[in-house]
Amino acid sequence: MVEGRTMEGVIPGTEIRWRLRHVSDFRQNAENPVAHSDANMQMVVESVKRFGALRSGVSSHGKIIGGNLTQRAMQEAGIQDVLEISSDGSVWTMVERPDLSEQDQQLAAYYDQQSSNRATWDADQVAMDHKAQLPILTDDFGMRIFSALELDGILQMAGVFDGQPNGSELGDGDSDGDTTMQTVSSKDKPIMLACGEIRERMPTEVYEEFLSAFLECGSIVTVLRRGLDNWNKKEKHG
Numbered sequence: 001m002v003e004g005r006t007m008e009g010v011i012p013g014t015e016i017r018w019r020l021r022h023v024s025d026f027r028q029n030a031e032n033p034v035a036h037s038d039a040n041m042q043m044v045v046e047s048v049k050r051f052g053a054l055r056s057g058v059s060s061h062g063k064i065i066g067g068n069l070t071q072r073a074m075q076e077a078g079i080q081d082v083l084e085i086s087s088d089g090s091v092w093t094m095v096e097r098p099d100l101s102e103q104d105q106q107l108a109a110y111y112d113q114q115s116s117n118r119a120t121w122d123a124d125q126v127a128m129d130h131k132a133q134l135p136i137l138t139d140d141f142g143m144r145i146f147s148a149l150e151l152d153g154i155l156q157m158a159g160v161f162d163g164q165p166n167g168s169e170l171g172d173g174d175s176d177g178d179t180t181m182q183t184v185s186s187k188d189k190p191i192m193l194a195c196g197e198i199r200e201r202m203p204t205e206v207y208e209e210f211l212s213a214f215l216e217c218g219s220i221v222t223v224l225r226r227g228l229d230n231w232n233k234k235e236k237h238g
Contacts, residue, residue, distance in 0.1 A: 017086040023074050025082070026057075026064050033125045036069045040118035044073040047111040051100065053079055054108055056093050069119070123158035130155065 008019040047054065053074065057067025064071060074080075085093050100108065129136060136145045146154070155161040 016091060019084045019086075021082045021084050023071060023080050023082050026059050026062055026071060028068050028071070029064050031125060031129075032068050033122050033129060034068070035120045035122040037118065037120070040115065041069060041072065043111070043115045043118055044069055045076045047108070047115060048073045048077040048079065051104060051108045051111065052097075054095065054097070054112055056095055057082075059084075069115075121154055123154050126151075126154045127158035127160045131160075 008017065010017050048070075055067065055070060057070055058065045059067075085091075087093070097105075126136070130151065137148065137151060138144050152161060
């Protein structure tokens, strides 16, 4: 990139604009709900140093929406140039990498996915967004970002879980094959946990203990089958 010179243009036959910018032109999202550990950062930096830039980022008015960690990794790896494509979302931006060998193509897929897996949620930011009524359980299009159980677990991590599960009433016979955990509670009934065909009820006082087990285990089905079996045995033998 030539210092002090703006390189930009319009793709012929379209309204899509492009600009060559510096990586530092973009600012981090101060309210990013995603948290990145040192191990997560190291994984991305290693990927960039080995394969170069793989993923494209997403920004709006200069604020990074997707790619906050990637920007830091690019700077760490010495990549400075950014090709910015201005679009309304009707065009998918694909980065073509003909320089990658077949082995590197396959290995890059592992780095890409594992880098995402090592990211976590910023519990405090999620709690603030939930308090501000950001539709993170069910959005305006009816899509779920979190299951009720996942959100309750994150709120517990943030220290703001009030003991009342986030969920909607489900009939005892409802089952649509969905493997996402849902919760139901009321003052007069125990909490019901539903995961596909698996349905269990538990007293409200053990719900927080269940959340802790879920966060440690990371598997809804395992917690249901093992944890609830143990709780049911305790209740029977009193």
